[in-house]
Amino acid sequence: MTNPDSDPDFDPAPVSSVSPALLPENGVGLWQIFMIFLRLGLTSFGGPVAHIGYFREEFVARRKWLSDAAYADLVALCQFAPGPASSQVGMGIGMALGGVRGSLVAWLGFTMPSAIVLAVLGMAFVGFDLASVDGVLRGLKLVAVGVVAHALFGMARSLCPDIARAVLAIVAAAIMIASNTVLAQFAVILGGMLAGFVMLRAKVDDHPMAPMAPRSATGAIAALCCFFALLVILPLAAHFDQSGLFAVIDGFYRSGALVFGGGHVVLPLLENAVVDPGWVDTQTFLAGYGATQAVPGPIFTFAAYLGAALHNGSATDGGIVISAVTSMITLVAIFLPAWLLVVGLLPFWDRVRHIGAMRAGLLGINAAVVGLLAAVLYDPIWTGAIHDMFDIGCVAIAFVVLQWRIMPVWALVGIGAGAGYVVALLA
Template identity: 40%
Template sequence: MTTSPPTPTPGPIDATRPDGTATEIFGVFLKLGLTAFGGPIAHVGYLRQECVQRRRWLDEAQFAQLLAVCQCVPGPASSQMGFAIGLFRAGWRGAVAAFVAFTLPSALLMFGAAALASRLDHGMGAAVVHGLKLVAVAVVAHGLVNMARQLAPDAPRALIAAAACALIVLAGGGWAQLAVVAFGGALGLWLCRDVSAPAAAVFPVRYGSRRAAAFLLAFLIGLGASLVQPSSSTATMGSLASAFYQTGALVFGGGHVVLPLLQQAVVDTGWVDPDTFLAGYGSAQAMPGPMFSVAAFLGAEVPLGLPAAAGAAVALLALFLPGFLLLLAVLPVWSGLARRRWAASAMAGINAAVVGLLAAAFHDPVWRQGVHTPGDVAIAVVGFTLLAILRVSALWVVLWAVGAAIAVRQLL
């Protein structure tokens, strides 16, 4: 009987070997952008397989530490990890190549979905849109349960999550999201003092603390500009960029957490109606690559009086940019910051508050806009079961919910 040879254990990065190229990075991440279904958690598995096990660009310890960094700063964690791996491997060109290759397929697909959205407001198209809303119900419920288990596993953090949810439901408004994040961090310093800090690691970055400070300053300038931009029911390119930049700057946890912030950015302002918003979010579940590519759909839907492609591009870049700037600011100083206990406590509180944000978004608009009949409840429960118990890809949930919604419409 023959046995396959054992998989070699990846060693640490060899700083003396030649760097990779942007072309190499682009090819690897384009493959991931076309095939990486399943959301941020699944993406981490794909990245580990391609970059640690297969190509040995990082060792296991570096990969784990990079994941910890990306979970501790706002932004899309899997995209940030890809951006950082490209940076480590091939410098700035590698970082840009990783981002473009991983994001472009899903962004183009979401832009195409926006082009078809106007044809889905009646007949069979309306059933498809309703099915996509029920996909959002199942997916967000599953994400909420998983995040609550991981980020609010004890009484203090559960209390922070519940308080954050209550504040959002009662207060709402543009500043409520930011206030809840700050509130969570402050309570974390008090209630989460027993949370242990992760082990520190040094990353192979090619710049120091001065450039890191410049990236942090750029992030803060962008955030300040986005906060002072007046909110209006009439969208402009500046207000669109500001709304999506502010969203990207406040998304701790990535993935489904972007939902309540995007709702505030484009639905509460009247730029996009709730039905279209949830249909776009549901469509994103069927796409490979980062969920943040839903920005291409929403940017194309915002009425700017300009080509839809311009709105899609601005929304997409504005949503990703703050997370990348913060990541670049943190990488050189991570080893020192991670050793500080207060940082771990504050982040634990912020993450718990994020669970509350997502719970409030699940209540409104996901459930209120998506579920209207007992049949809707049944479709959503089956979708949740497929994700939580059978652990299938979200793509199967899309097929189930849309197919069931069409079948129900035909029967009626």
């Protein structure tokens, strides 16, 4: 008999038929959550929006542990909050399935593969030559387009079933394409909520929404207090600390806490945090950024490379150990504010989204999220990956494979990388 905790592909009963409070014990074990996210961390190329598509395919479409509406609500919350949106969505899924411990193991599994690779590169001061893997990257980008397109198709069919919500999604996409800024993103989500209040009250059903999982309001408040307290305490500690350790922690924590939009938006903040003080030179910084583009998982794992590069040294003087420890510290520091916000906001978000008026607003937000995904699918994903009819054909094949469930996403990613490499050799 298959052990659900040891087999990451084991599919228990859908979430709709299991009491949410019992999911960690009777449906989804922490080890299973970790193994699923570890596999995603090894195969999720394509950036934050592609990650959201991978998550939806795994937990909504394939396993049916979350509904499209609950998943879109979680994505909307993470779009509102500062930090790495895709990583926060992963933490939120882990928290929905396994509580606070579930959020931690989800983050660990999703982040660990790319963090280890980048930390090793940082220790060795090795720049990553993208030209040597152009074909592989091309194949991975095309798979990412197919993943995002498949996620968009599924979410649009579920979250925009009528003309009003379809129009909201189209307007949201048009606004984001015309002005792709963080401010426009906030305006689109807020506008979707207001439009839902006005236009979609009649669409709200009377059935109560089950919470994702029981959570403590006391713990949530403590997490939010810790989030804001560290923004004050760390600079003060850095001022009095002669070793410079707290200055490093403060720089990475502040970068993770104050960035809106996630992903590549964090790069200017990290450059200010490590290049301006002279901790890392520009060449080393750019080499690490190039390496980050070639590994799966969240872009914020760039912090692991920078942490290792801060104290690079030889094995004889303990430099490797120091680099490894510093890498771990900077990685935790940049992700800590995101985790605190998920733990602090998700319980209140789970309660607010049950109110009738808010549920109408969430219908509008969900439609706006579809528009946001459509805009990002067009630019930069489509415009950055599609150059000829061959690329379009590859994306169509990836879409059909996912739509008909011919193979799992991780296998498609591997085939895409291999095919890209072969095509590049033949060319």
